[in-house]
Amino acid sequence: MPEEARSANKGHPAIRTRGATKRFGELTAVDSLDLEVDSGEVFGFLGPNGAGKSTLMRMLMGLMKPTEGQVEVLGLCMPEQADALRTRIGYMAQRFSLYQDLTVEENLEFAAEVYGISPHRERVEEALHEFGLQERRKQRPATLSGGWRQRLALAAANIHRPELLVLDEPTAGVDPENRRLFWDKLFLLAARGTTILVSTHYMDEAIRCYRLCMMRRGRKAIEGRPAELSRAMSGRVLRLRLERLDEAAALLRQVPEVSGVAQIGGSLRVLMRPDAPPSQQMLAPLTDRLMEAGLGPVDGSSVEANLEDVFVALTHGEDLRAGEEAA
């Protein structure tokens, strides 16, 4: 990708969807989704399984035709202009989709050739080096650990240096160390100007995205910078340290103002409903109830919300956009 072409794209959205909808019979996998991703962004998708992330990504790749609405990627209409897009976009499917019976090197050679890189030798060497795969070049993917396998998949998706990378849960099932290394590579690519679209289940990854879109049941639940999203939840989280956590949790779930309770180590993290009073004010009444039930002593404090709280609130069916507009 020549530099001038990259800079020409600056400022233009890399992705724009308007009312994008995909239905499979009765099921609406993606429901009138409006999305805009700027070029050069690392944009994250977060959402429970079945939220429509993969379907959306496949529509962006031109691998699925939207039932309704428009999908525009790098200025091209999908899926009609998918052929023109393919050389400019890289894709990692959720399932490992390289050849298990070819070696690391052979897989990259094949990818380079089908993407029309000629001669490909130099580019393959470069990719092996770039992703630290030189020593494993003769190995087959089946013998690689999950982390290495995903790195190989990323190397293959990036072999033609696309302007846009679409990565569908690239680190699912990978250990934390390797996930961190994987993301280091992503930021390296982003620094070179590659727009990256990535879906994940991991909060520590989501927080590293420039912007995030949380999805629920095919719809966009909330969108924004990670810090903005957590801020929308501020004043709604309490941490309580006490004994007999399970009994305490059961009791707290009965309280109408409580939306969710999660055990984090030796303490409980309590998420309040959006219409409940600020968590500071809730601390005293909740502590009292726990003491009455004989579950004291309680050491409680109001804490900052994090993305996980946002995620939990979402899966509990809250409409966070209402809160966002009010704020």
Add this chain to the structure above:
Amino acid sequence: MKRFLPAGFVRRISSVTRKEVRQLYRDRLTMGFVVFVPLVQLILFGYAINQDVRRVSTALVDRANSEVSRRMVGRLQATQTFRVTHHADSEVQARSLLRQGEVRAAILIPPDFDRRYRRGRGAQIAILVDASDPVLARSVRTSAAGLSEVIEHEIQLFEVNPGESGALRASRNRGRFGLEPELVRERPVEFVVLSFFNPQLRTAVFVVPALLGVILTTTMILMTALALVRERERGTFEFLIATPIKRSELMIGKILPYVVIGILQILIILAAGLVIFAVPMEGSLFDLLLASFFFILANLTLGLVISSVTESQLQATQLSFFFFLPSVLLSGFMFPFEAMPDPAQWLGELLPLTHYIRLTRGIMLRGAPLWTQWLEVLWLLVFFAAGLAASIRLFRRRLD
């Protein structure tokens, strides 16, 4: 009884069985096969298993050209075994028609047939038969011998005086049929059947050239039928369709290695056939390889079509066998083409194997050059082109 069955034995078996039934029920294609395969098989076998060779395409060389000779030709056709499709002027021409596979038999009537017939001495009709198919050759022989007996019998039916001696009776009756009574022979007309190309009627000679085609049909169709569907099952399909590779590039790239494998198979079977079964190789090896190349292409594209419309390797395998069955039964491999009823023959004409078998038998057993059988080659090419176009059209580059 309970002692022998560990606790939960029956329950676990039944849970596995119920799971299998559910899965089977949801695999509609397999269910379709459960119903259709026996039906199709029954119909195909019922139609195809028939050793009564009928309407063998025949060249006629009638050099007597008399009322009697025409009557004899009529009688031969009335047996239903022969159907005169070509009139030739000489034996040489008839032999060349046989070699090209235009006809499977030739009737030769000598110029002095009339005279010999009337004198009741040595009236012979020669029948040349393409004996590369021993079943066909035996059928023709039986039919001709039968006709000869019938004619003899008819003559004897007109007996006047039962007390007369056999020889006298025969000669008297012959007089009624315009034969000179003083000459006595057992048979008024003799049909001499001469086997062409495979005089010993060895089955191996006939089977091996066709076996080339049968083996190629199984391996070639199955290999490419699995080629695309395997990518789908293993998940590599999603990588492939996200790359700029075009459908035609993918399809052609997929079949090329199998062309080489197919040619390799041909050479192995051929070598074994020549060495072990002493099958003759009358024609040119180049012609045979060229014919095989076209046949391989036709089969490979058929495999691609199957691969494009199926979702699992199991389905692709089933569909391949669904095609394999009529190929074996209706192509003339197992039963003579001439013995099949018309609808079965029409179906057989559609199959590439039918045409390839004609080509291999022509080249190997009769030494016919490839160009003389260009119609068979043309069909293989049409099949290839249509298959390739269909597979490219049917192959979906999207996931929905």
